[in-house]
Amino acid sequence: MLKDKVAVVTGASRGIGRSIAEHLAREGATVIINYNGSADRAREVETGIRENGGKAEAIQCNVADFSACEAFIADVIKKYGRIDILVNNAGITRDNLMMKMKEEEFDAVISTNLKGAFNCMKFASRQMLKQRSGKIINISSVSGVMGNAGQANYSASKAGIIGLTKSAARELASRHITVNAIAPGFIRTEMTEVLSDSVKAAATAQIPMGTFGEPEDVAQMTVFLASDKADYITGQVICVDGGMAM
Numbered sequence: 001m002l003k004d005k006v007a008v009v010t011g012a013s014r015g016i017g018r019s020i021a022e023h024l025a026r027e028g029a030t031v032i033i034n035y036n037g038s039a040d041r042a043r044e045v046e047t048g049i050r051e052n053g054g055k056a057e058a059i060q061c062n063v064a065d066f067s068a069c070e071a072f073i074a075d076v077i078k079k080y081g082r083i084d085i086l087v088n089n090a091g092i093t094r095d096n097l098m099m100k101m102k103e104e105e106f107d108a109v110i111s112t113n114l115k116g117a118f119n120c121m122k123f124a125s126r127q128m129l130k131q132r133s134g135k136i137i138n139i140s141s142v143s144g145v146m147g148n149a150g151q152a153n154y155s156a157s158k159a160g161i162i163g164l165t166k167s168a169a170r171e172l173a174s175r176h177i178t179v180n181a182i183a184p185g186f187i188r189t190e191m192t193e194v195l196s197d198s199v200k201a202a203a204t205a206q207i208p209m210g211t212f213g214e215p216e217d218v219a220q221m222t223v224f225l226a227s228d229k230a231d232y233i234t235g236q237v238i239c240v241d242g243g244m245a246m
């Protein structure tokens with residue numbers, strides 16, 4: 001379904017990003033596995049994809065760094081000639097009640113989650129405009145849709161992603177570039193593994209389907225939005241959340 005497509009997935013050394021990279025590769029895309037600190041795990045993902053007959057390369061870049069992103073995207077274009085799919089998945093949490101939240105906790109989350117997505121979109125969309133085609137998929141969160149106590153920084157970054165998605169969708173639509181967001185609910189990854197049992201139980205109680213989702217649930221929606229089956233869908237926020245945000 002994605003043969004000859006070049007895809008960049010940020011934060012793809014583990015969790016949802018890893019699953020997205022593997023699913024895109026399975027559909028035939030050449031996948032750039034972006035990582036920041038986890039070189040070994042990114043190489044593991046790269047090797048796994050290659051062993052399954054797919055094409056992948058792990059490339060380091062801190063998405064929060066504007067000029068590093070410019071160099072990263074330029075490097076991908078130099079090596080592969082194009083970028084068809086960009087998935088902005090890299091994200092962090094620094095949870096705290098707003099009253100206790102430190103300036104660094106707010107800034108770190110906004111820099112990685114929101115500015116990181118902007119940085120990659122800015123440079124990748126320049127190439128997509130030349131190609132007159134492209135698919136950008138931004139990973140938001142139900143926290144950005146509904147808000148969440150203890151996550152003022154994270155919710156703001158994820159709500160920001162939604163505004164960024166809609167504005168970019170309007171700017172790029174006439175050139176056949178679509179920009180959509182996925183808002184996952186609670187997904188079983190290392191990010192949610194660290195939550196206490198009581199927080200997990202309270203979260204589960206809010207999910208109509210009564211259980212956390214899997215990284216694959218988000219990956220399947222990403223593959224669909226990256227494919228030509230989704231050519232007429234842009235500026236949307238698709239919740240993959242077991243009904244949590246309805």
Ligand code: NAI
Nearest residue numbers: 011015016036062063089090091141184185186187189191
């Ligand atoms: P994770 O913590 O397992 O993976 C995040 C990845 O992003 C890691 O590989 C990390 O190294 C990478 N990363 C962090 N900062 C980076 C930077 N500056 N540059 C490049 N890469 C960086 O988390 P998970 O659960 O896989 O989350 C993936 C995305 O999905 C995040 O944006 C997260 O906010 C979002 N999400 C996750 C949910 C969940 O329940 N797990 C729910 C809703 C959204």
